[in-house]
């Protein structure tokens with residue numbers, strides 16, 4: 113027990129299950145680098161309050177450097193009593209440089225230390241996640257530009273609704289991801305708040321500790337303004353979990369569209385082999401497992417978000433061990449976010465589309481709105497033209513002919529306003545091209561969306 117950092121007042125042994133239950137090293141060791149850098153900066157700050165001499169600081173900083181090398185070379189030996197990354201690193205530092213290591217933790221607590229490590233770690237991960245998201249959006253924009261001419265049915269209620277460009281559908285998803293990117297970027301100022309220098313809860317008692325300099329040294333944008341808040345605030349974890357819950361919903365929606373479009377019944381898209389799997393019994397199968405996992409993972413992250421919110425609820429002020437439960441959901445969500453975004457990018461950049469299948473699925477009844485709009489242009493109020501067009505749909509169904517095959521005479525029985533130029537209504541290309549207002553599916557409006565998305569991710 114005397115080997116434990118906090119073992120001074122203890123005489124009894126820790127129950128072995130208690131040790132396993134309490135330890136976090138098995139998962140928080142992934143923050144070894146942040147823990148080392150945080151401690152090195154703290155050692156530099158301790159020179160300012162005359163706790164450390166320059167020489168002592170140098171010894172500690174280079175000792176920590178060696179500890180870091182052991183982690184990076186996978187030679188760090190975990191000792192039986194190591195509890196978390198903070199105690200493990202300090203224990204090892206003492207083995208390497210002797211008793212001077214014991215000065216490092218002056219005025220510091222694992223409470224401000226762990227919160228500092230986590231924020232640093234998350235800021236670095238958010239940087240990577242941003243890049244993956246930017247990559248996904250740019251791949252989608254690139255596809256949209258290349259395949260801008262492919263037309264397909266647009267659906268509402270999964271029923272054929274109006275012709276659209278395939279690229280317009282792609283960009284509808286990319287636009288969600290652009291909002292996700294903006295939301296992710298907006299989290300950064302609230303993640304990048306320095307807890308170090310808060311002590312266990314009441315603040316740091318050593319005069320001369322320059323927290324502003326410490327923040328700068330560690331790349332934090334601001335300094336925590338209340339020590340009690342700083343040691344217990346895990347809102348940045350919740351916000352990240354919320355962010356990814358929503359982003360995962362968007363990935364899931366897109367995956368669902370592509371799963372449907374990849375069925376033989378639709379046949380609009382086919383996944384590359386790289387992102388598909390086969391069946392152990394049915395040799396013909398090519399299953400879109402990548403997309404199904406993208407869809408399924410959204411449930412997992414939402415569970416982590418809700419679960420951690422429940423852990424936070426009802427904790428009294430400042431640090432309580434419940435807060436250690438922040439790590440596994442956060443780490444898993446970050447891993448899943450990085451994987452999911454890369455998988456989505458991979459699927460998007462390798463999938464094949466079948467424009468002729470998309471085109472073949474376009475039926476003239478999808479132009480019933482355009483037929484009504486045609487009469488609007490002849491001066492008839494839309495509520496009437498909607499009815500007239502509806503009657504034309506009914507007539508085509510009764511006669512068992514496509515809507516576009518009704519003759520001018522037949523149409524004239526429904527409204528005298530129909531003229532020979534009604535022919536043009538049946539051109540799919542013209543239907544999409546008419547939708548040229550900002551955000552529409554015309555070629556120009558789609559290419560404009562591409563430009564706008566590229567500006568947003570810059």
Ligand code: ARG
Pocket residue numbers: 136140195196222223226431433435436
């Ligand atoms: N492993 C702990 C955590 O992850 C570190 C902080 C422990 N602090 C304490 N006073 N027990 O939250």
